[in-house]
Each structure stands twice: as structure tokens, then as C-alpha cells.
Amino acid sequence: MGYTHYWDHVDFTDKQWAKIQVKAIKILEAAKASGLVLVWEDDRPSWPAEVSIACIRFNGLDDDGHETFMLERMATDFTFCKTARKPYDAAVVAMLIMVAEVSKRFSWSSDGSIEPEFKADGEALLKLAGV
Numbered sequence: 001m002g003y004t005h006y007w008d009h010v011d012f013t014d015k016q017w018a019k020i021q022v023k024a025i026k027i028l029e030a031a032k033a034s035g036l037v038l039v040w041e042d043d044r045p046s047w048p049a050e051v052s053i054a055c056i057r058f059n060g061l062d063d064d065g066h067e068t069f070m071l072e073r074m075a076t077d078f079t080f081c082k083t084a085r086k087p088y089d090a091a092v093v094a095m096l097i098m099v100a101e102v103s104k105r106f107s108w109s110s111d112g113s114i115e116p117e118f119k120a121d122g123e124a125l126l127k128l129a130g131v
Contacts, residue, residue, distance in 0.1 A: 004082040005092055007099075007108035009075045016102050017053075017073050023098050023131040024051045028058065030129035031091045037061040038091060041068055056095065060088035071095065093122025098131055 012020060028049050031038055038058040040047035042065025049058035055072045059065040066084040069092045083089040096108045097119075 003085045003089065003111055004080050005096060005108060005110045006078070006080045007071075007096060007106065009072065009077070009079050010103060010105045011075045012073055012103060019102050020056070020071075020099055021051050023102070023129070024056045024095060026129040026131050027091060027094045027098065027125060030125055031088075031094075034090075034125065034128060036087055036091060037064065038088060039065075042066070058088070058091065060086050064088060069095065071099065090121035090125045093119060094125040094129070097122055097126060 028038060028051065037060065038049045039045055039061050040050055040057060040059070042059045042062060045061055050056065053073065055070055057068060057070045059068040064087050066086050066088075067082040069081045069083075069088075070079070072079075081092055083092055100106050100108060
């Protein structure tokens, strides 16, 4: 069983995506500074988290990972990321909060509703990142 975040994806403008990329890098750097190990895929320790022209992609490492978070620049169908409340959940929540601030058309939710401590973890990471 796992805790899951869902979002209705939208296309991002070039300006929005550029802003999202800059902020995503700051969030990933803040996550690393706080001790979170984020990689491209949980079983690929030498592959770094990705922030590219096409997507933002990361997971926790080994047992600290679950399903990979992937936000794509161009809209895809309904998307989700099951984190099972593992440590990288803070980075996922931080990304979702940030993206919703950049694009008012982007919306997200979590199983039931996001629990206060998990939202607080994401907000703390945003604050640490300065975004």
C-alpha cells in the first residue's frame, strides 16, 4: 500500500517551463543539503535526478524510493506518483506546490487530502530552497 499524489497535467509555456526548471534545480539542491538522496531511478544510484527540456524526474535511492516522480513539459494523460510516504515524498510535494504556483492551470491532490505533516515537509524544503 502506498501514499499517492495525483495531478492533471497541462502543457507549460516556454516561460513557465524555464521557471519550473530553475526552481526544480533549487529544490533538488535543497533536498541534497537536507540529506535526501535523489536519483533518476531507485535502482540506478549513479544516474542523477533529471531536470531537462522534456521532464523533471527523480526517486529516492534503494529502499528510500518507491515510484519515480516524473513531470513532463508537454501534457500527458492523468499522472500520479506513489511515494508510500518515503523520505523523497518531501521533494515530490515541494515540486507539486511549486508547479501549482507557476501555473494556475496545474492542479494536484493526494490520497484523501494531503496530511499536514507531509505538506509541512514539502513546504520546509521549498523554504530551504528559497523558492
